[in-house]
Amino acid sequence: MKYILVTGGVISGVGKGVIASSFGTLLKSCGINVTSIKIDPYINIDAGTFSPYEHGETYVLDDGGEVDLDLGNYERFLDVTLHKDNNITTGKIYQDVILKERKGFYLGKTVQVVPHVTDRIQEWVEEVANRSVSQDGKLPEVCIIELGGTIGDIEGMPFVEAFRQFQFRVNLENFCVAHVSLVPQPKATGEPKTKPTQASVRELRGLGLSPDLVVCRSECPITETVKKKISMFCHVPPEQVLCIHDVSSIYRVPLLMDKQGILDFFIKRLKLNIPFPRPRKYMHKWKSLADRVDSLRKEVNIALVGKYTTLEDAYASVSKALQHAAVAVGYRVKITYIESVDLEKNSQAANSVSYHEAWQKLCKSDGVIVPGGFGTRGVEGKIEACRWCRETNKPFLGICLGLQAAVIEFARNVLGLNGAHTNEIDKNTEHPVVIEMPEYNPSNMGGTMRLGRRITVFKNDSSLLKQLYQKDKIEERHRHRFEVNPQYIQQFEDKGFHFVGHCEENDRMEIAELDDHPYYVSVQFHPEYLSRPLTPSPPFLGLILAATGKLNNYLHRGCRLSPRDLSDEDMSDGEVVDLADSTGHLSLSSSSSIQPGDRM
Numbered sequence: 001m002k003y004i005l006v007t008g009g010v011i012s013g014v015g016k017g018v019i020a021s022s023f024g025t026l027l028k029s030c031g032i033n034v035t036s037i038k039i040d041p042y043i044n045i046d047a048g049t050f051s052p053y054e055h056g057e058t059y060v061l062d063d064g065g066e067v068d069l070d071l072g073n074y075e076r077f078l079d080v081t082l083h084k085d086n087n088i089t090t091g092k093i094y095q096d097v098i099l100k101e102r103k104g105f106y107l108g109k110t111v112q113v114v115p116h117v118t119d120r121i122q123e124w125v126e127e128v129a130n131r132s133v134s135q136d137g138k139l140p141e142v143c144i145i146e147l148g149g150t151i152g153d154i155e156g157m158p159f160v161e162a163f164r165q166f167q168f169r170v171n172l173e174n175f176c177v178a179h180v181s182l183v184p185q186p187k188a189t190g191e192p193k194t195k196p197t198q199a200s201v202r203e204l205r206g207l208g209l210s211p212d213l214v215v216c217r218s219e220c221p222i223t224e225t226v227k228k229k230i231s232m233f234c235h236v237p238p239e240q241v242l243c244i245h246d247v248s249s250i251y252r253v254p255l256l257m258d259k260q261g262i263l264d265f266f267i268k269r270l271k272l273n274i275p276f277p278r279p280r281k282y283m284h285k286w287k288s289l290a291d292r293v294d295s296l297r298k299e300v301n302i303a304l305v306g307k308y309t310t311l312e313d314a315y316a317s318v319s320k321a322l323q324h325a326a327v328a329v330g331y332r333v334k335i336t337y338i339e340s341v342d343l344e345k346n347s348q349a350a351n352s353v354s355y356h357e358a359w360q361k362l363c364k365s366d367g368v369i370v371p372g373g374f375g376t377r378g379v380e381g382k383i384e385a386c387r388w389c390r391e392t393n394k395p396f397l398g399i400c401l402g403l404q405a406a407v408i409e410f411a412r413n414v415l416g417l418n419g420a421h422t423n424e425i426d427k428n429t430e431h432p433v434v435i436e437m438p439e440y441n442p443s444n445m446g447g448t449m450r451l452g453r454r455i456t457v458f459k460n461d462s463s464l465l466k467q468l469y470q471k472d473k474i475e476e477r478h479r480h481r482f483e484v485n486p487q488y489i490q491q492f493e494d495k496g497f498h499f500v501g502h503c504e505e506n507d508r509m510e511i512a513e514l515d516d517h518p519y520y521v522s523v524q525f526h527p528e529y530l531s532r533p534l535t536p537s538p539p540f541l542g543l544i545l546a547a548t549g550k551l552n553n554y555l556h557r558g559c560r561l562s563p564r565d566l567s568d569e570d571m572s573d574g575e576v577v578d579l580a581d582s583t584g585h586l587s588l589s590s591s592s593s594i595q596p597g598d599r600m
Helices: 016-029 069-078 090-102 112-127 154-169 195-205 224-234 252-261 262-270 284-295 312-329 353-364 379-392 401-413 463-467 486-494 538-547 550-554
Strands: 002-009 034-040 087-088 142-147 175-182 213-218 242-244 299-306 331-338 367-370 394-399 431-436 449-460 473-481 483-484 497-503 509-513 520-523
Touching: 002 016, 002 154, 002 195, 002 262, 002 401, 016 034, 016 142, 016 175, 016 252, 016 262, 034 069, 034 367, 069 312, 087 090, 087 112, 090 154, 112 142, 112 154, 154 175, 175 195, 175 262, 195 224, 195 379, 195 486, 213 284, 242 252, 252 262, 252 284, 252 312, 262 509, 299 312, 299 353, 299 538, 312 331, 312 401, 312 538, 353 520, 353 538, 367 401, 367 473, 367 520, 367 538, 379 394, 394 401, 394 538, 401 483, 401 509, 401 520, 401 538, 449 463, 463 497, 463 509, 463 520, 463 538, 473 538, 483 486, 483 509, 483 520, 486 497, 486 509, 520 538, 538 550
Parallel strands: 002 142, 002 175, 034 087, 034 142, 175 213, 213 242, 299 331, 299 367, 367 394, 394 520
Antiparallel strands: 431 483, 449 473, 449 497, 497 509, 509 520
């Protein structure tokens, strides 16, 4: 097993996730199986109890692990399935060590950070790396490890010490360190400053780890003079100083690395068996994706009505899924974030500037998405957005709480169930159309939801989503504590609000669709977690197709796009593109620009 450790210096959020993922993308293109581990030095056991304002979204894995959003970055870029143990936190390590101490595992010895905590970190990394099986059933050859935070943080010290020891445990030819550092370019001087990088590398060396690669993040390309200066003062050969400046999309990053010979370095440093010349299709799909993203001219405007819109990372996977779907259809997506509380008639914002601006933004959108969330604040605004989409035939996608908001709105305004609500907000409501799941344990906040990948069975052959998925059963990831009350289902069905997808046991409502509407779809699961740059999620694709007026054409053609649906340069005349792959997802891409602090 080969290990690549990615550390960061100067500032957090410098782009370690993009860099680490790009390493993996290049290696996978050469036929090397790759897995990844994200280390978060915080004491939380997992990310399940985080406020979205604190750390962005909580990402959910197949096995129900609630993890840092960077795990989503790795799954999207590398197209791998990770597990909860691929996310290591200080809390997990200390919990494991303390439980062993309580059981007498250490035979009465004094339990200390060194060696007990550092040993457990090393054991955990090896255990995860050596049991991560790829989709083709093969063990990985390379494990890419991202150490969160910045070198010098007190929280990360045990991990740095663990990897200082680990390099000798696995032998130096199987271990290399890539240090990602910001090279600022102050406008006052106009020249790149290397001192922060020098100081960061010096501190890393002082802790016992010598970087094999120095990856310089900058706003503009770095000159050879600056590169040589960093090489000289950081004791790294010039060819091992990579310069990653801001580019048009994150899909340009692996290509930029490839031009600087990173694969040749990995072959030499880690003794990897990579053939030369490179495979015929080496990075072909990736380059096509990057070119396609850069060539997009048409724009589709999607309004995202959420509770945490002041931090866009709170909806990282949703925004990426929208981008994947839009690019597949030939559009650049513009996401307009609307704070749901600003849409409420009876809130403090009502009749204020923010209230009118929020409704103007909603009215100008081509489609609307209402994503998940928890708590009371802003729910009435989400319900108002659902009502407006239903009444104006605006394409709509509701996810998790978005489904529940759509159910509440329909119950109140169509079924005439005055005061209908969810038990999460009003436990005494006369019409509890959304109720707690039986297994939910309110006394324990962490890991008590319905989590992970579950099967949904379609009950209606005319369902829009069934046509988009092209399957009778689907598997998607869940994260919720409340569900639609089955006692009210018949009333909804009689009025044209159909629950077309159920769980395998047939007692939980998973998908709802509205009759006589271009696209009014809501799901209890989170389809954004399985969206990939080359395989967009069907519910998101349906929203984009409906928002651009192409959905009926697409379905009529058997879920294919005609040449007129895409730009001229995408295909030859008369060609029809089938975007569906064997999973029922689609094949194509995503767009974003990499800036210091950006995530994929």
